[in-house]
C-alpha cells in the first residue's frame with residue numbers, strides 16, 4: 001500500500017498541450033502520484049508519458065513515481081476519438097486501451113489501473129474486471145481500482161466477484177453524495193484507498209467555514225492546506241489538478257499539520 005507515502009495525487013485532466021510541462025512542474029515540486037486516463041476527450045495521456053521521459057533524464061526514475069491510468073468505456077469516450085476498436089468485444093477493448101496507455105506513457109507497467117466508471121450491466125462489469133485482472137496477472141498493473149462507484153451494493157458485489165480485489169476507489173467527494181460515507185467505510189474495512197476528486201471545486205461552503213478559518217489561523221496555514229490535512233487524517237487521498245506552481249507547493253506543504261481529535265470532530269460535523 002502506498003497511501004502513507006502518497007498524501008496527494010496530481011490529476012492531469014483537461015491540461016491538453018500543457019500536460020507535459022505541468023506534470024514536470026508538479027513532480028519537481030514534489031508530487032509522486034500522477035493520475036491520467038486513456039480518454040483523449042479529457043486527458044492527454046501521451047503528454048504524461050513525455051513528462052516521464054523528461055523526468056527520467058533528470059534523475060527521477062519511473063519507479064519513484066506512482067502512475068495511475070484508467071480504462072474508459074465507449075460511452076465515456078469522444079466517438080470521433082476512441083483509443084481502441086469500438087466494435088471489438090468489451091474484454092478486447094480493455095486490453096487494447098491498456099496497450100495504448102503503455103505506448104502513451106512510455107512504460108511497461110502502471111502502478112494502478114482503474115475502471116473509469118462501472119457499466120450498468122454487472123455481467124459487463126465482470127468482463128471488464130477479468131480483463132483488468134489479466135493485465136495485473138502479467139504484472140503490468142500493480143493494483144486495480146474503480147472510479148465513480150456510488151452504489152455500495154455494486155462495490156460489494158465487485159469485491160466479492162474479484163479474484164484480484166480493488167485496492168483503489170476514486171470518487172467525487174461532496175455533499176451531494178453525503179460525502180460518500182458508506183463507500184468510504186467499506187474502503188476502510190477492506191483496505192481500499194479512497195481517492196477523492198472535486199474536493200475543492202464542490203466544497204466551497206466548507207472552504208468558507210469558520211471552522212477551517214480558525215484552524216488555518218491556529219496552524220498558520222491556508223484553509224485548503226487544513227482541508228487537505230483533514231482529508232488525509234480521515235483516510236482520503238485527494239487529487240489536485242492545479243496549474244499553479246505556488247498552489248502545487250502549498251498543497252504539498254499541507255501534511256505537517258496534525259489535527260487534534262477535538263479538531264477532527266469539529267470538522268467531521270461539516271460532513272453531516
Ligand SMILES: NC(=O)c1ccc[n+]([C@@H]2O[C@H](COP(=O)([O-])OP(=O)(O)OC[C@H]3O[C@@H](n4cnc5c(N)ncnc54)[C@H](OP(=O)(O)O)[C@@H]3O)[C@@H](O)[C@H]2O)c1
Nearest residue numbers: 011012013035147197198199224239240241242243244247
Ligand atoms: N475519475 C473521474 O471521473 C474524475 C473526474 C474529475 C477529476 N478527476 C481527477 O481529479 C483531478 C482533480 O480534478 P478536480 O475536478 O478535483 O479539480 P481540479 O482540476 O483540481 O481543480 C481545482 C481548482 O481549484 C483551484 N485552486 C485554487 N487554489 C488551489 C490550491 N491551493 N490548490 C489546488 N487548486 C486550487 C484550481 O485553480 P489553479 O489551477 O489556479 O490552482 C482549479 O481551478 C483531475 O485532474 C483528474 O485527474 C477524475
